[in-house]
Amino acid sequence: MEYTAVKLVKRPVLNITPDLFEVVKLQTPELEEGQILVKQTHMSLDPAMKGWMMPDTDSYIPPVGLGEVMRSSGLGEVVESRNADFPVGSRVVGLIGWTEYAVSNGEGLNIVPAEIPAEAILCVLSLPGLTAYQGLMEMGKPKTGETIVVSGAAGSVGSLVGQLAKAEGLRVVGTAGSDDKCRWLEEELGFDKAINYKSANLRQALADATPDGVDLYFENTGGEIQHAVFERMNAHGRIIVCGMISDYNTDSPSAGPNWINIVRKRLTIQGFAMPDHWHKIPEMSQKLAEYLMTGKLKYRAHTLHGLESAIEGINLLFTGGNTGKLMVEL
Ligand SMILES: NC(=O)c1ccc[n+]([C@@H]2O[C@H](COP(=O)([O-])OP(=O)(O)OC[C@H]3O[C@@H](n4cnc5c(N)ncnc54)[C@H](OP(=O)(O)O)[C@@H]3O)[C@@H](O)[C@H]2O)c1
Incomplete structure (x- = not known):
């Protein structure tokens, strides 16, 4: 059977442009013993993909090779199987790639129950939720009564971090790039304060929103927000660095704050x-499912349609055009 896939054929200079990709038609092969054929239904688009396109071999994961199908995680259905662990009809989540079909030996794929909505899986029970849980709960160790600031707060990771922190009894302040996003954070997700970092006097707004200073900072963006929050950190404060999206499309990384505050405040x-x-996916997914079922975690998906929409659509992550977890429905 013929299917469409998207290969990475060039490395980005600064931005992700359509000429980096080649849309190809491939044929599904005869399966070997142990293999499965997965038909992808929903594909996740993530800021980390920019890093995977770069030639950097000194990061936490190797770059995507030129001529290879672009890497991504997604949700799919097993449509052919020669692997008893993955019968036909199983729903699987994991690394699938920018492709309509993928052949796999099952490695890196996890079976998910049929009854959970696709959006809930990609918004909460996979990378965004796992990242929020690991970063906030396991590393940030939030304590009731503390103040947390989350940057990128209306994004897929940030919105979950804020809600988990709220459930733990913290004062939750977020930064986001539009008034609409800020309204959603305050009115729908229960953030104590959301600051539009593009229009507000950031330092003043942050001072007003954190009268007792900041105990915990969950960093998703870097840039000006990082400097402003760093200045408000309390003694023995913790900073969890999840990502620095403001630097992903620049040719030189922005300067960080001066380290003396780390000494003065023992950060x-x-x-x-x-x-x-x-390795902690099963344990963390179970916890996230409990939050979901008790209504403590709300999510929203920003869905594009058709595999090739990823080529231009991925840039929504860098312009702030995505309102929710960016994904492609195939
Ligand atoms: N460490 C890990 O294992 C891990 C795993 C997953 C994600 N991450 C990181 O977590 C962060 C959020 O990822 P996500 O998947 O949840 O994406 P997301 O927040 O859903 O989407 C990206 C958002 O970043 C904001 N943004 C873009 N450029 C910005 C800039 N120059 N300054 C400030 N904000 C900017 C935009 O929101 P606004 O409209 O608010 O500007 C955009 O909507 C990223 O840094 C990502 O790399 C890390």
Whole structure:
């Protein structure tokens, strides 16, 4: 059977442009013993993909090779199987790639129950939820009564971090790039304050929103927001560095704040990358499912349609055009 896939054929200079990709028609092969054929239904688009397109071999995961199908995680259905662990009809989530069909030996794929909506899986029970849980709960160790600031708060990871922190009894302040996003955070998700970092006097707005200072900072963006929050950190504050999206499309990384505050305030700053924590997926998914079922985690998907929509659509992550977890329905 013929299907469409998208290969990476060039590396980005700054932005992700359509000429980096080639849309190809491929044929599904005869399966070998142990293999399955997965028909992808929903594909996740993530900021990390920019890093995977770059030639950097010194990161937490190797780059995508030129001429290879672009890497991504997604949700699909097993349509042919020569692997008893993955019968035909199983719903699987994991690394599938920018492709309508993928042949796999099952490695890196997990079976998910048929009754969970696709959006809930990609918004909460996979990378965004796992990242929010690992970063906030396992590393940030939030305590009732503390104040947390989350940057990129209306995004897929940030919106879950804020809600998990709220459930733990923290004062939750988020930064986001539009008034609409800020309204959603305050009115729908229960953030105590959301600041539009593009229009507000950021330092003043942050001071007003965090009268007792900041105990915990969940960093998704870097840039000006990082400097402003760093200045408000309390003694023994913790900073969890999840990502720095404001730097992903620039040719030189922005300067960080001066380290003296780390001494004065005895701060702990810790970065993390989820591939180190994949072994905890079953345990963390169970916890996230409980939050979902008790209505403590709300989510929204921003869905594009058709595989090739990923080529232009991925840039919504870098312009702030996505309102919710960016995904493609195939
Ligand atoms: N460490 C890990 O293992 C791990 C795993 C997953 C994700 N991450 C990181 O988590 C962060 C959020 O990822 P996500 O998947 O949840 O994406 P997302 O937040 O759903 O989408 C990206 C958002 O980033 C914001 N943004 C873009 N450029 C910006 C800039 N220059 N300054 C400030 N904000 C900017 C935009 O929102 P606004 O409209 O608010 O500007 C955009 O909607 C990223 O840094 C990502 O790399 C890390």
